[in-house]
Amino acid sequence: MTIYLDFNATTPVLPEVADLIYKVMVEEYGNAGSRTHEYGVAAKRAVEIARAQVANIAKADKTEVIFTSGATESNNIAILGLREFAEQSGKKHIITSKLEHKAVLEPIEHLEQQGFEVTYLNAEAGGQVDIAQLKAALRDDTVLVSIMHINNETGAIQPIREICQLMAGHEAYLHVDAAQSFGKYPFDLDNPRIDFISVSGHKLYAPKGVGALIMRRRGFIKPPLKPIYFGGGQEKGLRPGTLATPLIAGLGLACELASKNAEKWLAHVSELKTNFTAAVSELGGEVNGHNTSPYVINFSVPGINSEAAMVKLKGIIAVSNGSACTSSSYTPSHVLTAMGLDADRIAGAIRVSFGITTEELPVTEIAAALRTLL
Known part of the structure; x- marks a missing residue:
């Protein structure tokens, strides 16, 4: 699933x-x-x-x-x-x-x-x-x-x-x-x-x-x-x-519910993000952005295009390579462009965002799928 x-x-x-x-x-x-x-x-x-x-x-x-x-x-x-x-x-x-x-x-x-x-x-x-x-x-x-x-x-x-x-x-x-x-x-x-x-x-x-x-x-x-x-x-x-x-x-x-549970929610997604970030690092990936929310990680792996990555990740995880509101556009992300990232890093950017219903991350499967593109 x-x-x-x-x-x-x-x-x-x-x-x-x-x-x-x-x-x-x-x-x-x-x-x-x-x-x-x-x-x-x-x-x-x-x-x-x-x-x-x-x-x-x-x-x-x-x-x-x-x-x-x-x-x-x-x-x-x-x-x-x-x-x-x-x-x-x-x-x-x-x-x-x-x-x-x-x-x-x-x-x-x-x-x-x-x-x-x-x-x-x-x-x-x-x-x-x-x-x-x-x-x-x-x-x-x-x-x-x-x-x-x-x-x-x-x-x-x-x-x-x-x-x-x-x-x-x-x-x-x-x-x-x-x-x-x-x-x-x-x-x-x-x-x-x-x-x-x-x-x-x-x-x-x-x-x-x-x-x-x-x-x-x-x-x-x-x-x-x-x-x-x-x-x-x-x-x-x-x-x-x-x-x-x-x-x-x-x-x-x-x-x-958010008011009552915000601290618990933050602790949960922070752990998920820490584990995912470690997996990205092992692949040689680079995180796009500093001082970021525990709920999201945007990363690029040198040599991997985000469109190809999402095809490989189908059936494992559902992620995106930008804002859902502009997903019909194939123009480079205006956010990553404004940050001064180079074209290859922007083209490889993948956004993974976590939630309180996320129980575990199949980091081994994710890493294996992405390694086939290197």
């Missing part, structure tokens, strides 16, 4: 989460917007419980959470929702990095086409942004800094704490795409200097199609976001449409 090792692409739904989703779909199926009967009241209650469960991960207030279809939509609301404020205040400068997910880069590119100026931070060799470059890039007219927490391809952990310290006296809004870290890597996201946090359910053992955006107040002042589409006024007018109560309840429970 093929062992699934592509958790950065998506995670399985935990059984208890699936059970709750089923219950809310089949038994407590009211519309959270229906306030005239008990079915609607029960649905509303389920949504508010989930809102508090999500908020708790980042030590935010539950009123600062809105539900979305996933981190891509959350990113778009956080970035494009600032447009009107930026234009009215004359602050049309954005800072991001060349390492970001396309769900951040493409909305920013859209604003760039509309007259915004964008500074794209370079990556250091380990896959982190250069804090000194960020400091030099900050200007009086900077409206937004958008830096992810953990990279989806390499697992490189960005220096969010240092970024928060650097921006302590600046008015620019700070957005963190936390799709790969929320709930699983419980560090730094509770920093009150982070204005926006994007959350994805299906990276956290909840279903696909649900996520959240945390929007912290500054004192008592809400961030000046405007909706990017319209029709219904749900979620504080920022995300219209009937709430997907079963999925939201599932996301909430997944967050609660």
Whole structure:
């Protein structure tokens, strides 16, 4: 049986989460917007419980959470929702990095086409942004800094704490795409200097199609976001449409389980990664990225192409050679390119990502399969 090792692409739904989703779909199926009967009241209650469960991960207030279809939509609301404020205040400068997910880069590119100026931070060799470059890039007219927490391809952990310290006296809004870290890597996201946090359910053992955006107040002042589409006024007018109560309840429970088990989960995947890294080293492989998440390893073995490797590994492990969101593209990884890796190393890069349901790794079989390509 093929062992699934592509958790950065998506995670399985935990059984208890699936059970709750089923219950809310089949038994407590009211519309959270229906306030005239008990079915609607029960649905509303389920949504508010989930809102508090999500908020708790980042030590935010539950009123600062809105539900979305996933981190891509959350990113778009956080970035494009600032447009009107930026234009009215004359602050049309954005800072991001060349390492970001396309769900951040493409909305920013859209604003760039509309007259915004964008500074794209370079990556250091380990896959982190250069804090000194960020400091030099900050200007009086900077409206937004958008830096992810953990990279989806390499697992490189960005220096969010240092970024928060650097921006302590600046008015620019700070957005963190936390799709790969929320709930699983419980560090730094509770920093009150982070204005926006994007959350994805299906990276956290909840279903696909649900996520959240945390929007912290500054004192008592809400961030000046405007909706990017319209029709219904749900979620504080920022995300219209009937709430997907079963999925939201599932996301909430997944967050609660993560909050209770994060340390145990980290210990488990850390051991898996240590064992896998040792096997990679014996093959002469090179790890792409430094200071990376315990949940993922991106590596290249000199002389082995990633496409050929994945063919050899079929039936043993399920892995990828980049982001699932751009798997239809055969262009070199923009993340590894930004890190300055050479073409052969990029062409050989394989991403292996672990999860809490991963019991053991067939390292002997993996190594044997890869050795046939050397």
